[in-house]
Amino acid sequence: MKNLPHPIQYQGSKRNLAPLILPYFPKKVKRLVEPFSGTAAISIAAAARNISQVFWINDLNKPLIELLQLIVEHPEDIADAYTKIWYEQHHDSIEHYYHIREQFNRTQDPKFFLYLLARCVKGSVRYNSEGLFNQSPDKRRKGTCPETMRRNIVGMSRLLQGKCYFSSLDYQSLFHQIDRDDVVYMDPPYQGVCGDRDSRYYAGIVFPEFVNALAELNNKHIVFLISYDGRKGAKTYGETLPESLQLKKIELEAGRSTQATLLGREEITIESLYLSSALLCQSSQPSTIAYIKPKGEQFILLETYEQYPAIT
Numbered sequence: 663m664k665n666l667p668h669p670i671q672y673q674g675s676k677r678n679l680a681p682l683i684l685p686y687f688p689k690k691v692k693r694l695v696e697p698f699s700g701t702a703a704i705s706i707a708a709a710a711r712n713i714s715q716v717f718w719i720n721d722l723n724k725p726l727i728e729l730l731q732l733i734v735e736h737p738e739d740i741a742d743a744y745t746k747i748w749y750e751q752h753h754d755s756i757e758h759y760y761h762i763r764e765q766f767n768r769t770q771d772p773k774f775f776l777y778l779l780a781r782c783v784k785g786s787v788r789y790n791s792e793g794l795f796n797q798s799p800d801k802r803r804k805g806t807c808p809e810t811m812r813r814n815i816v817g818m819s820r821l822l823q824g825k826c827y828f829s830s831l832d833y834q835s836l837f838h839q840i841d842r843d844d845v846v847y848m849d850p851p852y853q854g855v856c857g858d859r860d861s862r863y864y865a866g867i868v869f870p871e872f873v874n875a876l877a878e879l880n881n882k883h884i885v886f887l888i889s890y891d892g893r894k895g896a897k898t899y900g901e902t903l904p905e906s907l908q909l910k911k912i913e914l915e916a917g918r919s920t921q922a923t924l925l926g927r928e929e930i931t932i933e934s935l936y937l938s939s940a941l942l943c944q945s946s947q948p949s950t951i952a953y954i955k956p957k958g959e960q961f962i963l964l965e966t967y968e969q970y971p972a973i974t
């Protein structure tokens with residue numbers, strides 16, 4: 663699982679947690695639906711393990727979905743585009759980044775987005791109140807080199823080509839189109855509660871609406887799994903999903919923050935995974951929880967929010 667292809671750097675990617683999450687899936691899935699796909703890390707891992715042959719990859723962030731579709735369906739084209747943009751940065755890479763960022767905000771062209779995601783600070787996207795991408799460049803790195811990027815793009819395409827349907831719907835519209843044979847894996851942003859805008863993502867969800875939508879899925883006996891709240895040290899993130907939904911909560915140890923380790927603190931990150939009652943009825947779940955300790959890689963999902971300069 664460690665060497666799976668991941669062309670897109672993205673805040674909150676489930677890339678490292680996928681080996682802990684997938685054992686809770688049914689062994690065979692007719693169609694795997696990711697309403698909040700981000701980089702589609704769970705679909706990539708599920709394809710590699712042959713858990714499903716059909717995937718519905720959805721995220722409200724349209725350029726992100728267009729980028730995933732390009733990677734899966736036209737890998738050489740997007741790899742060529744990345745190579746060209748990457749080599750153009752050599753005169754003044756910082757100025758080049760801001761130039762590409764301006765072009766992306768004007769055109770929403772996904773090929774610019776790939777470069778920004780590879781080159782921005784810690785792969786963590788930021789949006790301003792007008793929905794414009796405003797993350798700064800990482801001044802110490804030039805972004806994934808084109809050869810590595812091409813390998814990742816081609817690898818992802820090999821796993822998923824011909825198996826995916828892509829859309830950029832709000833999750834609530836997608837829920838109306840889910841059927842009983844689907845297995846739904848959800849990884850929503852867990853801030854944006856009570857109207858607070860979460861600048862880490864293009865959009866957010868409102869907690870009570872999300873809870874109601876999950877109750878509807880329960881009524882339809884849909885099998886689903888949700889990564890939701892978590893904690894790091896004494897600090898908790900996100901609201902716990904209510905008992906009325908009759909979900910089973912599993913706690914996954916996501917690892918130690920490298921920063922805390924450097925400072926000599928034991929700060930373990932725990933992430934919750936909720937299993938729907940329809941899932942519990944149909945399969946036997948693993949009784950023990952495996953642990954993952956990422957090497958040299960800091961988990962950025964639960965990082966402290968930092969303020970970045972707004973674009974003008």
Ligand SMILES: C[S@@+](CC[C@H](N)C(=O)[O-])C[C@H]1O[C@@H](n2cnc3c(N)ncnc32)[C@H](O)[C@@H]1O
Binds near residue numbers: 698699701722834865
């Ligand atoms: C935590 S990230 C998902 C990360 C993903 N699991 C991965 O491995 O890369 C949450 C995603 O939800 C998307 N999102 C936010 N609000 C949404 C909505 N209302 N409907 C659908 N997607 C939404 C964001 O654009 C973001 O990509």
